[in-house]
Amino acid sequence: MKRIGLFLGCNIPFNRPDVEYSLRFLLNALDVEIVEMEGAACCPAYGTMPSLGIFEWAVASAWNLSIAEEKGVDMITGCGSCYGVQNEANYYMKKHPDIKKKVDEVLAKVGRKYNGNVKVWNVTNFLYEQIGLDTLKQKAKYSLNGLKCGIQTGCHNLWPSRAFPANEDNVFAPKRMREICEALGGVAPHYSTITDCCGMGALRSNAPEKSLALFKKKLDTIKAELDPDVNVIGCSSCLMQFDAGQSLLIEQKKINYKIPALHIAQLVAIALGAEVEKATALATIPLNGVITKIKGGN
Amino acid sequence: MEEGGVNVIDLTQSDENFIKELMELGADELKECIQCGKCGATCPMALAGLEFFIKRIVHAATLGLRDILLEDSSVWGCQSCNRCVEVCPMDIKPYEVIQAVRRAAVRVESCPANTYEGLRNLYRFGHAVFPKGFEERRKKAGLPEKPPTALSFEEMRKKYQEILRNTILEEIAPFPLT
Numbered sequence: 229m230k231r232i233g234l235f236l237g238c239n240i241p242f243n244r245p246d247v248e249y250s251l252r253f254l255l256n257a258l259d260v261e262i263v264e265m266e267g268a269a270c271c272p273a274y275g276t277m278p279s280l281g282i283f284e285w286a287v288a289s290a291w292n293l294s295i296a297e298e299k300g301v302d303m304i305t306g307c308g309s310c311y312g313v314q315n316e317a318n319y320y321m322k323k324h325p326d327i328k329k330k331v332d333e334v335l336a337k338v339g340r341k342y343n344g345n346v347k348v349w350n351v352t353n354f355l356y357e358q359i360g361l362d363t364l365k366q367k368a369k370y371s372l373n374g375l376k377c378g379i380q381t382g383c384h385n386l387w388p389s390r391a392f393p394a395n396e397d398n399v400f401a402p403k404r405m406r407e408i409c410e411a412l413g414g415v416a417p418h419y420s421t422i423t424d425c426c427g428m429g430a431l432r433s434n435a436p437e438k439s440l441a442l443f444k445k446k447l448d449t450i451k452a453e454l455d456p457d458v459n460v461i462g463c464s465s466c467l468m469q470f471d472a473g474q475s476l477l478i479e480q481k482k483i484n485y486k487i488p489a490l491h492i493a494q495l496v497a498i499a500l501g502a503e504v505e506k507a508t509a510l511a512t513i514p515l516n517g518v519i520t521k522i523k524g525g526n
Numbered sequence: 527m528e529e530g531g532v533n534v535i536d537l538t539q540s541d542e543n544f545i546k547e548l549m550e551l552g553a554d555e556l557k558e559c560i561q562c563g564k565c566g567a568t569c570p571m572a573l574a575g576l577e578f579f580i581k582r583i584v585h586a587a588t589l590g591l592r593d594i595l596l597e598d599s600s601v602w603g604c605q606s607c608n609r610c611v612e613v614c615p616m617d618i619k620p621y622e623v624i625q626a627v628r629r630a631a632v633r634v635e636s637c638p639a640n641t642y643e644g645l646r647n648l649y650r651f652g653h654a655v656f657p658k659g660f661e662e663r664r665k666k667a668g669l670p671e672k673p674p675t676a677l678s679f680e681e682m683r684k685k686y687q688e689i690l691r692n693t694i695l696e697e698i699a700p701f702p703l704t
């Protein structure tokens with residue numbers, strides 16, 4: 229049986245625990261044993277330790293990686309930042325032995341060590357490479373029944389590609405999430421701004437109006453080019469922008485349409501038979517139409 | 527930064543030591559920049575309308591314009607998306623230039639207040655993002671009140687804090703590390 233460390237991070241367990249429920253459900257349904265990352269901390273977010281120094285970044289990530297290594301597992305995360313930050317830390321430690329040496333010394337002070345053997349997976353690459361589209365299709369209880377999906381991969385899932393253990397063939401034209409949706413019976417066309425940033429993150433914290441204007445530009449393009457039933461998102465921060473951020477734009481009367489949003493883990497969990505109330509518990513844009521389409525297609 | 531402040535560059539402000547500092551803080555390839563502008567063409571900060579975006583930040587860094595870089599808050603709006611790293615033909619790692627400027631800024635307390643909030647949460651709870659009301663949200667998703675992270679394991683959290691005390695955080699944190 230496959231085993232994987234479930235790396236939760238911050239936004240998923242505290243802001244969107246419905247994504248945590250979905251991750252747990254889909255791993256169980258796919259016969260992957262979940263290993264709890266007891267004592268794991270923040271990845272650490274780009275604006276924290278990484279903004280203090282490379283060693284600061286590496287040692288804080290190495291704490292998490294050492295927990296996975298001790299348990300003999302790789303990690304999976306639904307958050308783009310957790311994916312990017314920890315993979316980049318791994319990359320730096322391999323590239324800078326002097327930094328790794330310092331990391332080892334500090335970890336040793338609290339009785340821990342990290343040998344550099346842990347891979348960090350995102351949901352898309354894990355499903356694509358470790359499970360496979362055929363198995364996913366076989367295990368699905370519901371077909372997406374033609375559901376039209378607008379894909380948002382999320383920046384940190386794509387770049388810097390050299391730091392990632394798995395990736396798209398072309399990181400400026402991502403296809404894996406589209407293929408997953410299509411394997412489950414949906415349609416997921418390409419659109420012109422598919423790799424554009426949603427504006428969540430440091431920009432949202434430090435220049436909120438510019439962040440939401442950037443997001444609106446992307447949303448308007450999706451609406452005009454695809455008019456999807458749902459946006460399917462590869463990163464929990466993007467999900468918060470596409471759901472709660474979109475609700476803000478509606479409240480501010482900046483847009484006059486609504487496109488529901490699901491994390492790829494939520495969509496896959498629902499197709500595998502998860503309890504919809506739990507899998508979508510924190511969504512602010514109603515998902516009734518999406519669920520009816522999926523469940524109606526059984 | 528004043529309107530148009532980066533458009534007129536006063537080269538007498540150039541500080542070689544600051545260039546060195548940035549290179550030591552991670553911008554090690556800084557001097558190789560050819561100002562081709564590819565990083566700026568792909569940068570969401572530029573697309574969002576921040577005037578002092580990555581190409582200009584790298585330019586100012588290569589010139590050692592310390593005051594402009596430390597006084598302007600644009601570097602804190604960077605999305606860490608690494609598009610610039612992916613496309614840079616000279617392998618400057620422009621994002622690392624942003625991080626180097628941030629690293630120089632925190633050493634002289636020249637960063638936005640919310641930077642400290644994230645660091646304080648990280649130190650206290652093991653989570654930089656630690657929003658109120660999460661117990662209720664977790665209940666709605668059918669999950670236990672607390673996740674099985676550093677938040678739930680005090681001994682582990684203490685060890686994590688000891689690790690953080692062995693970094694520069696110990697020197698720059700404007701809050702007690704106890």
Ligand code: SF4
Nearest residue numbers: 559561562563565614
């Ligand atoms: S940092 Fe790289 S991409 Fe940006 S201007 Fe310099 S050489 Fe060009």
Ligand code: SF4
Nearest residue numbers: 569604605607608610
């Ligand atoms: S990492 Fe920062 S500077 Fe580089 S492209 Fe992204 S937002 Fe711009």
